[in-house]
Amino acid sequence: MLTDDIEVTQELTELEQIMRSRFANRFYLDREVDPEVITGILDSARYAGTGANVQPWRVYVTAGQAKATLTDALSRAHQTSSNEHSSEYRYLPDPLPEPFNSRRREFGSIFFGSLGIAHDDIAARAANTARNCRFFDAPIGLIFTIDRRLEKGSWLDLGMFIQNIMLAAKARGLDTCTQEFLSRYHAVIRANLPLAAEELVVCSMAVGFGDPDWEKRRPQMPKAPVEEFASFHGF
Numbered sequence: 001m002l003t004d005d006i007e008v009t010q011e012l013t014e015l016e017q018i019m020r021s022r023f024a025n026r027f028y029l030d031r032e033v034d035p036e037v038i039t040g041i042l043d044s045a046r047y048a049g050t051g052a053n054v055q056p057w058r059v060y061v062t063a064g065q066a067k068a069t070l071t072d073a074l075s076r077a078h079q080t081s082s083n084e085h086s087s088e089y090r091y092l093p094d095p096l097p098e099p100f101n102s103r104r105r106e107f108g109s110i111f112f113g114s115l116g117i118a119h120d121d122i123a124a125r126a127a128n129t130a131r132n133c134r135f136f137d138a139p140i141g142l143i144f145t146i147d148r149r150l151e152k153g154s155w156l157d158l159g160m161f162i163q164n165i166m167l168a169a170k171a172r173g174l175d176t177c178t179q180e181f182l183s184r185y186h187a188v189i190r191a192n193l194p195l196a197a198e199e200l201v202v203c204s205m206a207v208g209f210g211d212p213d214w215e216k217r218r219p220q221m222p223k224a225p226v227e228e229f230a231s232f233h234g235f
């Protein structure tokens, strides 16, 4: 069996199959998700390891009218005053060093290419990016925050919690797309949800049943092979 360009010689566990089938889905069915399923996913995700067990995460789960009100406000802000909003943290440095910059460019050309959007079609790219504001029309939108007094270590913990959610969702037949994009609209989020002053908006996540047609057509984002990022010593 071949996955990417690595020959898999051992049988994959169920968990590994889920890890490999997860992808950032930006196309969802118009199908509701039972709130108990989301509670169940979070109930499992909270078992993520955290340094000194501080469990730094907070998550706001939005659906229905609350999500609609939030996404309308986000879309309005994006359309009318995007230059007045910026994230409270920096996700990537500018300039982005190699090999990361090449990977980012490759992502852009694969993703927009898969949608038939040309590299120089700025309007179509922007319209697609704006879909972030609507959680890509997924029925559930999650907002993740962290206490701003915490350090980088706790951000690691939050990442593990988020990964647990993505995998638990996939195991229950749901797709996800984590989004740093909405962190720039923290003021809009704050106006619509009861965030405490010390909470910093880290990212959001769309959750829902993925469109099966897109799943068949979607591109697999290239993943660097093990030998590119790991070295083994003492074997």
Ligand SMILES: Cc1cc2nc3c(=O)[nH]c(=O)nc-3n(C[C@H](O)[C@H](O)[C@H](O)COP(=O)(O)O)c2cc1C
Pocket: 022, 023, 024, 025, 026, 107, 132, 177, 178, 179, 180, 181, 182, 203, 221
């Ligand atoms: C922390 C994080 C933030 C992300 N932010 C965004 C985002 O704002 N908008 C978006 O469309 N995708 C976002 N993504 C999805 C990535 O583009 C995607 O994970 C990456 O291209 C690899 O593709 P894959 O997840 O399908 O393997 C984010 C992913 C992560 C983990």
